[in-house]
Amino acid sequence: MQVPAPFEYERATSVDQAIGLLERLGSSARLVAGGHSLLPMMKLRLANFEYLIDINPLHSELGYIRLGDDEVRIGAMTRHRELLESEILADVFPIFRDAEKVIADPIVRNRGTLGGSLCQADPSEDLSAVCTTLDASCVIRGTAGERVVTMEEFHVGPYETAVQDNEILTEIRIPRKNFRAGSAYAKVERRAGDWAVVSAGAAVWLDDGRIVDARVGLAAVGPNTTGIPEISAALRGNEPSEDLFQLAGAIAARSCDPSTDTRGSADYKRHLADELTRRTLRTAVERARS
Amino acid sequence: MTTVHEPSQAKITEFEDNDQKPVGFGRMLRKEDARLLRGRGRFVDDVQLPGMLHLAILRSPFAHATIVSIDTSAAEASPGVKAVVTGETLKGLGLAWMPTLSNDVQAVLATDKVRFQGQEVAFVVAEDRYKARDALELIDVEYDVLDPVVDVRKALEPDAPIIRTDLEGKTNNHVFDWETGDEAETDAVFARADVIVKEDIVYPRVHPAPMETCGSVADFDPVEGKLKLWSTTQAPHAHRTLYAIVAGLPEHKIQVIAPDIGGGFGNKVPIYPGYVLSIVGSIVTGKPVKWMEDRSENLISTGFARDYIMRAEIAATAEGKILGIRTNVLADHGAFNGTAAPVKYPAGFFGVFTGSYDLEAAHCKMTAVYTNKAPGGVAYACSFRITEAVYLVERIVDALAYELAMDPAELRLKNFIQPEQFPYATKTGWVYDSGDYEPTMRLAMEMAGYDELRKEQAEKRARGELMGIGISFFTEAVGAGPRKDMDILGLGMADGCELRIHPTGKAVVRLSVKTQGQGHETTFAQIIAEELGIPPDDIDVVHGDTDNTPFGLGTYGSRSTPVSGAAAALVARKVRDKAKLIASAMLEVSVADIDWVKGSFQVKGDPGKAVTIQEIAFKAHGAGDLPEGIEGGLEAQICYNPSNLTYPHGAYICVVDIDPGTAEVKVRRFIAVDDCGTRINPMIIEGQVHGGLTDGVGMALMEMISFDEDGNCLGASLMDYLIPTALEVPDWETGFTVTPSPHHPIGAKGIGESATVGSPPAIVNAVVDALKPFGIRHADMPLTPSRVWDAMRGQATPPI
Numbered sequence A: 001m002q003v004p005a006p007f008e009y010e011r012a013t014s015v016d017q018a019i020g021l022l023e024r025l026g027s028s029a030r031l032v033a034g035g036h037s038l039l040p041m042m043k044l045r046l047a048n049f050e051y052l053i054d055i056n057p058l059h060s061e062l063g064y065i066r067l068g069d070d071e072v073r074i075g076a077m078t079r080h081r082e083l084l085e086s087e088i089l090a091d092v093f094p095i096f097r098d099a100e101k102v103i104a105d106p107i108v109r110n111r112g113t114l115g116g117s118l119c120q121a122d123p124s125e126d127l128s129a130v131c132t133t134l135d136a137s138c139v140i141r142g143t144a145g146e147r148v149v150t151m152e153e154f155h156v157g158p159y160e161t162a163v164q165d166n167e168i169l170t171e172i173r174i175p176r177k178n179f180r181a182g183s184a185y186a187k188v189e190r191r192a193g194d195w196a197v198v199s200a201g202a203a204v205w206l207d208d209g210r211i212v213d214a215r216v217g218l219a220a221v222g223p224n225t226t227g228i229p230e231i232s233a234a235l236r237g238n239e240p241s242e243d244l245f246q247l248a249g250a251i252a253a254r255s256c257d258p259s260t261d262t263r264g265s266a267d268y269k270r271h272l273a274d275e276l277t278r279r280t281l282r283t284a285v286e287r288a289r290s
Numbered sequence B: 001m002t003t004v005h006e007p008s009q010a011k012i013t014e015f016e017d018n019d020q021k022p023v024g025f026g027r028m029l030r031k032e033d034a035r036l037l038r039g040r041g042r043f044v045d046d047v048q049l050p051g052m053l054h055l056a057i058l059r060s061p062f063a064h065a066t067i068v069s070i071d072t073s074a075a076e077a078s079p080g081v082k083a084v085v086t087g088e089t090l091k092g093l094g095l096a097w098m099p100t101l102s103n104d105v106q107a108v109l110a111t112d113k114v115r116f117q118g119q120e121v122a123f124v125v126a127e128d129r130y131k132a133r134d135a136l137e138l139i140d141v142e143y144d145v146l147d148p149v150v151d152v153r154k155a156l157e158p159d160a161p162i163i164r165t166d167l168e169g170k171t172n173n174h175v176f177d178w179e180t181g182d183e184a185e186t187d188a189v190f191a192r193a194d195v196i197v198k199e200d201i202v203y204p205r206v207h208p209a210p211m212e213t214c215g216s217v218a219d220f221d222p223v224e225g226k227l228k229l230w231s232t233t234q235a236p237h238a239h240r241t242l243y244a245i246v247a248g249l250p251e252h253k254i255q256v257i258a259p260d261i262g263g264g265f266g267n268k269v270p271i272y273p274g275y276v277l278s279i280v281g282s283i284v285t286g287k288p289v290k291w292m293e294d295r296s297e298n299l300i301s302t303g304f305a306r307d308y309i310m311r312a313e314i315a316a317t318a319e320g321k322i323l324g325i326r327t328n329v330l331a332d333h334g335a336f337n338g339t340a341a342p343v344k345y346p347a348g349f350f351g352v353f354t355g356s357y358d359l360e361a362a363h364c365k366m367t368a369v370y371t372n373k374a375p376g377g378v379a380y381a382c383s384f385r386i387t388e389a390v391y392l393v394e395r396i397v398d399a400l401a402y403e404l405a406m407d408p409a410e411l412r413l414k415n416f417i418q419p420e421q422f423p424y425a426t427k428t429g430w431v432y433d434s435g436d437y438e439p440t441m442r443l444a445m446e447m448a449g450y451d452e453l454r455k456e457q458a459e460k461r462a463r464g465e466l467m468g469i470g471i472s473f474f475t476e477a478v479g480a481g482p483r484k485d486m487d488i489l490g491l492g493m494a495d496g497c498e499l500r501i502h503p504t505g506k507a508v509v510r511l512s513v514k515t516q517g518q519g520h521e522t523t524f525a526q527i528i529a530e531e532l533g534i535p536p537d538d539i540d541v542v543h544g545d546t547d548n549t550p551f552g553l554g555t556y557g558s559r560s561t562p563v564s565g566a567a568a569a570l571v572a573r574k575v576r577d578k579a580k581l582i583a584s585a586m587l588e589v590s591v592a593d594i595d596w597v598k599g600s601f602q603v604k605g606d607p608g609k610a611v612t613i614q615e616i617a618f619k620a621h622g623a624g625d626l627p628e629g630i631e632g633g634l635e636a637q638i639c640y641n642p643s644n645l646t647y648p649h650g651a652y653i654c655v656v657d658i659d660p661g662t663a664e665v666k667v668r669r670f671i672a673v674d675d676c677g678t679r680i681n682p683m684i685i686e687g688q689v690h691g692g693l694t695d696g697v698g699m700a701l702m703e704m705i706s707f708d709e710d711g712n713c714l715g716a717s718l719m720d721y722l723i724p725t726a727l728e729v730p731d732w733e734t735g736f737t738v739t740p741s742p743h744h745p746i747g748a749k750g751i752g753e754s755a756t757v758g759s760p761p762a763i764v765n766a767v768v769d770a771l772k773p774f775g776i777r778h779a780d781m782p783l784t785p786s787r788v789w790d791a792m793r794g795q796a797t798p799p800i
């Protein structure tokens, strides 16, 4: 049995109380949500914290999926499983269900959260790629109140986010556009439940058969999950076609910065960025049309 | 001799039969499952003793480094710590080194230097496992880092760092050279061959990764001088004798208990330093001490498997008659030669690399070297290196089929050893006991719909889709072994067995072998049941405790049924012989006038006059005289020395689809037809096959223990070392033929490892077959998407 170093543990009773504890304990404390990223690191003693503040009691406060006219709001404590099973989400942003089907396994999905996934800021994190694809913004709360940042601002570097030691991520907001929307996600993994070799998400918005906007987000091909503005620029205003997807794939391959590791060679990952970009765009367009 | 059965359709109806409990062979639910499935099993980590302390091991972060100094003072002062022990302390006790199973030595705790990442350097005993683990952080070791030998191909270069400076006069990293077959004869057949195909084939280092990691609880009683050791061992008796030799404790004062074991696969054959350390810990503290390694420790430090780099060459006529095979192997044995194999077989049973084919000549040359990697070898359900041998021959035969543009099934059928050639002496000195290969192969092809599959493949190829069909046909050699040839550190590989029938006709059978999940409590009860007609539920199977079982060498290499299974059948027959004498007295007829009809002796021609085995058992213990010369009681014991190994065989066919865009491999179908001779419990056999096939998918597609250039192990967790899940495997299609072993009392052969041995080549052959349009003749495991993509672009590289 792998055992972590000693730590003290407290259950949060409210968001504000949790923030108060963080304020007091500083960098010696960490929030624990699903624990599926934090606890393995602590057991391997790659991470040692003196205090853990358990925010699972805040699930009732921060676990929700709310559909508004111009945005979808998802609480940070919403679990993978809830994202997987949400019909509302599958209806407006099917990319979530696509992604959740290939994230980890049921045991991890029962506990792991959207907030934990984003805050972990692992370059291979699938939900970060999903949120990047959907141009989400993140609501961060501290003693001074709330601030809202874009995904680009949120991810400062690998395993590093804009969330300060005394802050908590409370919500993700995803804009809805008044067009026919379609989205999709695809992942290549060595085995079910493994982290991505590469994954890609795509979202398109069509008006009168033309692409008014499109976004592609990639995971595991660089220091952070990567959104690619050049692809959006290349697609906007055009009618979807295989040639266009091919162009987008080529841009994806050359814009990313993968490295060779046990999951695969950099060349292969670049190839996948291309291949998966084309596949997800194709599916997203099909979905937007139907 | 062969009976061919229809493929078994494992449908719901069959599972209903499982409850019918045959009195003898047949499907029945496993007796041990009620306990295991309800959480009532008792594993080593469940052992709790009053006052028990916990041991944690400090391991080397470096692959190769001199130990300059170790400061344990802070750890000793840490709360709850009872003892901190280093190699220097062990040296004082003469315990710093211990023999390995291959007559090498291995450090129990490093004294001079560390030789692989994860090697044991010191240990802490504390009140609980948390305090023990925390104190490890406080041990200050100063290392002087040395260049490691990581690339096995460079291990023998003149300027390679010398790893085994502990061995006097050692000036290189050479372990042994080994040779089998006839070189001149082989060269001669190669010289007159029409076709020669050569391939470099790597079988990468993999790990058995049993669900339960290794561990022990040592309880040394200083008053009685008795040591009780609960440990995760597949071979309790062999371990006890070795502890007696290593630790100098008298053997009768050592009791080794292997309780329920959560998977072994060969990983629990060796004696690991941790076991010895728990004994030292208990002696030093005077308290029971538990050591239970964590997952990373298990993966980085315990017995690995494979790690062979093989150059294979096959010679044949233009018509596809195989003439000979020769091979040159470079074997990576890690830092200590910890190979578990009979001593005369440093390369295990690799000599069976001639496979199932009738060849004119064969030759193998092997060199084994030390590297700065964990020791071990010959673990992981490999029947002593037959996994490597079967992979070699089945891969190179496929390469030959490619070169000859011949169907791989046809090529195999053309070269099989024929039924009338058995017993068949191979060119490398093995005598195959029995086999009838063609019906097995034909059944697999029929189940697969082979011709249809080839048609489908042709259509798909025309559309640019990648579908592959892979075949492997294997012959195994299991049941080590005849004591004239086979011993482990001088201990002959014969197995004892004791059977006692209680007065009421219930029975207890005591075995030397030890199940780690194979279902011995059921299989052995069924063997006795078949011989004596006592229902399996009335037979208690005792195993795993050296104080309560006869001597024998344990469970590995699929040897339990071939060796101990024979012992069980024969001991039951001994009991039956005695029962017959008592029955004749009870029936008042001569022994010549009674017949055994399963479960009772009957008077010939008068079935109404009979006594059951239960009645005989009561008589044997009851009042009144027994016939002259017959002692009371109904029991017997035996020690069985097998006259030969048994040679199971099988035909496997795998169908894969490869996504041409992502190079992901999907195993769509897998057909496994196994012939393990007489089938005792078909359900258990199928379970063993399902598990082994899953292992095969893991090795072929994802498993590999790799190292970076500094010798850091890159497979130190199950996030890094992937093992397959239910999602990677298809619905297994199993079938069987029955070719009994002529020398085994019930005709049974081993089955435990067949599927692990036989499946990797079928899967790799299928992937290579799918890649045929790219002109690919070989690609090495593990066939991860990235490596398959490389192959598709003609850039396949060996994994090491």
Ligand SMILES: Cc1cc2nc3c(=O)[nH]c(=O)nc-3n(C[C@H](O)[C@H](O)[C@H](O)COP(=O)(O)OP(=O)(O)OC[C@H]3O[C@@H](n4cnc5c(N)ncnc54)[C@H](O)[C@@H]3O)c2cc1C
Pocket: A030, A031, A032, A033, A034, A035, A036, A037, A038, A039, A040, A076, A077, A102, A103, A104, A105, A108, A111, A112, A113, A114, A115, A116, A117, A119, A120, A124, A125, A126, A127, A163, A167, A168, A169, A170, A193, A194, A195, A196
């Ligand atoms: C076996 C396994 C397989 C996995 N496979 C995948 C996969 O395929 N794809 C994938 O994307 N992920 C995978 N994961 C990761 C999984 O999705 C995790 O659940 C997720 O990364 C973290 O979510 P969590 O709620 O468990 O976070 P935790 O582990 O609890 O926390 C992670 C980090 O985020 C911080 N944090 C958590 N919540 C907040 C908050 N609201 N505000 C501020 N900081 C916060 C914590 O302090 C910690 O630093 C896998 C995990 C495991 C164990």
